[in-house]
Amino acid sequence: MEKGSKRMAVLVGCNYPNTKNELHGCINDVKAMKKVLVKRFGFNHAHIELLTDAPRSSVMPTGANIKAALDRMVDKAEAGDVLFFHYSGHGTRIPPVKSAHHSRKDEAIVPCDFNLITDVDLRHLVNRVPNGASFTIFSDSCHSGGLIDKEKEQIGPSVFKKEKTSSHKHKTIPFESVLQHLTSLTSINTSDIGTHLLESFGGDASLKFRLPLDKLDLMHSKKDEGILLSGCQAEETSEDVSDSEGGGKACGAFSNAVQKVLKENSGPLSNREVVMMARKILRAQGFEQHPCLYCSDENADAPFLWQPEC
Template sequence: MNTLRWTRIEKGQALAQNMVIGGHSSDPNDLHYMSRVPINGAMLPGKFYPPKSRFFYAEDGEEKTCNTGEVLVCDDPDVLEWVASSNGDVPTGAVIGGYTIKGEVLYAGRAWKNTELIPGRISSKDERCYVTTGRKEFHERKYEVLAVKQVKPHVERGPEKTALVVGINYVTDEQNRLYGCANDARLMTDLLEGKGFSVTGLSDDIPGWASPTSAQIMDHVENLCRDRQPGDEVIFTYSGHGTQVWDKNSEERDKKDEAIVSSGIEVITDDMLKTVFSKLPHGVKAVAVIDACHSGTLFDGKNVVVSGNKVDDATVYGSIKSSTGSANIGEKYLASRFLDPKDIAGILSEKYGKTVQPNLQSIREAHGERDHGKAWSFGGTMTENVCALVSGCQANEFSYETMINGTRNGFLTWAFNEEVRANPDVTFVDLILKIRKTLSDEGTEQNPCLECAEAMSHWKVFS
């Protein structure tokens, strides 16, 4: 039996088994299935909606329906994937859904229209995906292509050490500009390269580095986590603004998502990062060092090993060892790494010439990103003993930067480097306690935290 095939369905006929889900209405549980219909010598992909036993397709700018067509059936759904694409591009393995009357190949695809995810057809010639809803035809240049997963040959290799370092000074926004984040990126790059890591850097204030836009950051985070094997080590460091933004779809108690902020004032939420890092397999060690406001619990919040206010009141699970640290710190240069959602909305309102509200949906729409409902909502948990988060502060606090020994740096990044260089074999729990002690001695208000499984907290930060 073929794993992937088109099966004919007529009105009143029983539904086929294992039909391929193509999308949904504004209710994510109201499913649409991938289909196609023969029309005037063409075969046009579209959607099949079981409650009405109708096939829907786009033709001549309208939504048309019929009661006979074909549905796509797959006995093994794991062989398929939806691949984001645009402007007529399709990946290797794209599923052919049909053809035009002139013989042009059409691919099975889908696109968002408001909160609906709608199956339709992709025309490489027209560089768009055609979908229908509300009796109208729409064409979108951004879409997803249904494709058969490509089996990659297994390549034997040794463990890899890979890092992504991001430092954003917001050089085009004088009001919210920072001055120590690029220095943080340089400091972390030097440390990590000395530990044998291959480092990729993103910054708006370091010549030769790629710009840290939202798309660049997420693309590089996904590359960082892709095709990882047991024994690999990955590190993601971020220095820049952090925020908390109201999200109507958030599963958090206060309906606020912790987020970091790109150079273009786009927000990257905790759910977006967790969705990628949670896919890492057992045997990989991943570390995130986030020197930004509201960075505590950015990964999960369920495995917080060290938290609380001040060193003496800290909640700690594991061995406690502390050391002192000192530096020449200039108090008058103290600056927080917090960007208020109201300021984000104001910047975008001025930039795009329309009113933007200080919530996640409005901010994304301002950037031309649709509100995909639960698409980025993370309902799972991080893989046990894989990810450790070293945060600059608790979820309700600010992180700061200042002049330290003549150079502007974030407190967390500076202390992290000082402690690791002084104690190369330091464990995660000892590292965070020493950092907290150092910053307490310097009189700072922020309280760095450690989030990971308790067993992982006793591992060495660097193998």
Template sequence: MKEILITYYGFTDADLTIMIDTDKNYLQPTGKNIKAKISEMVAAAQDGDVLFLHFSGHGTQIPSADGDEKDGKDEAICPTDMNVICDDDLRVLLKPLEAKPGVKFTFIADCCHSGTLLDHDTVQISGPKSGGPPPPAIDMGALAGFLGALGQPDGRDFKNRALPFNDLCGMLSQLLGGAPVDARSVRDSMGTIFGADSSAKIQQFMSMYQALTAGTKGGAAGGAGGILQMLCACLAPPADQNGPSGAPANAQSGPGANYAAPPAAAAGTLAEPNLKINYTPGAKPPANEQLGADVGILITGCQSHETSADACPSGNPDKAHGALSNAIQTVIKQQQVQAPGQPITYRNLVIAVREMLGKTGFAQNPCLECSDKNADTPFIVR
């Protein structure tokens, strides 16, 4: 994506902040760092500026507070340290842009459950690509052909993004210096690790989990563990944490209502924005607190209930990528060959991406979430 921004949209290296979890020379994409950088970018934006956020990673959904999976859920992106960022977090971070109508913000969310991440009322493009039933599961031969068209050798190592509950416990145990973690202690472990840096929604979820597991005996806790497994589906291994035990020095156990005021940021991290979110998971905020219709243009990897494909065609995990990101880059490059210098609109870009993914067997259905006015404006540029 960096190549596209610099080659076709006038960005420079100095304009870009890149977070990569596989290279310690870069700022790590932790929940705290991502939220802080978005907050910083929004605060510094001036009339005429173009803001761009590209997230390629894992996504999940947080169930409603009563544990009924059929009720409301919050979509969330999953940073490398498992400190998830929910749709309500994004809404609060982007809310100041309502006072800056001359700023254009584009968000590409190449992750599972990315539909409705900004909770806009207007969705321009959604649903199955063909207008009929969802396409079948991805065919590896078609995937290999698509990757070949993108200059990739083959489609091996195509994987889903589920993280078994036992693996999650193992990761948390490592972060706690080897202390055992199981279904009974996992909620306190997450509070200990992330403390005041955790998403308000995760803190609310831990309260829900505690209520679900209260009074259970024997294997009864397994059902509640299944909900936590759903929460943590599609998570990547966590980044290293500060301190000899793996837990931040300022960590506090247990859930909280809001983000607390953070301590001074450690080297290699950004200051945590002080967000206040008091809504029940899955609940919509009042209309006057929802994000304005013209604030933000979201292109998603899939609908809110779907997963997005990820592949590692070269066999090198460092070169794994998302299908949406590659399709967007391919469409833009083709557009520039066919009509040099002519911009492509958001609507036409998403239509072309959906067509490309459909022809190559990808089941996911990318969406365009924005106002009517923004849908037919040029991609990224004003």
């Protein structure tokens, strides 16, 4: 493998089987994406790590395992490489850490063990990517807008009239439910979720709860190649649906929309075009979620998952 020519991916699908939070399309989402990565974008099977909570999975998508897989991918990266992280599963919003630059609720994805991975963790990963390598994060989860902390918003909030009532399941777990679950594990009487995460997961807990406040404030955005395609805005929910065109195969609405975009357009598409076309499909289907794009101005118009020029 020549330097700067690797295409690497971590694909995570969490269905939370046999729980009250169960979803049905998330594992299908990442399996479908794996096929597209290989056939259309030239990824090597050996450089794609797939983590799902399907029965008999050898590696479960716990918080520690997801972060370890992402760490391995970033550690191998060189200038010119293409890195991709696709997450399909639940998302949640958590109260902000009280610091100068954290005045809003923060976004997090919810691994199968509830060891939250926050926007701070993803910002830390992006900051480690070598100059000249691209790192695209594709999150089909609720509250996924802004999942890379402090990344520039290119396509953000929008409103349109809902065209039909959705009977699909939202990919969200309310913060109160996450807190209740963790409290049942720790038996500690506090509403501070950081206390529960640190007690349950120790050094595997999110950096958001392990770093001192002054270091969190200093974790600002540098010029980077981080690209986030989110399934919805920060305050919205993403949908877990049955695709009637796929014979009733369950899927995430955003993941499925992007699959349709790629199928209907054979040439290179910019990150901006992928998000706008996916929005158009979701609107036509009557979904009240608005995919967003967060990245630099240059990367907004850069081709989605095509090799960057060094």
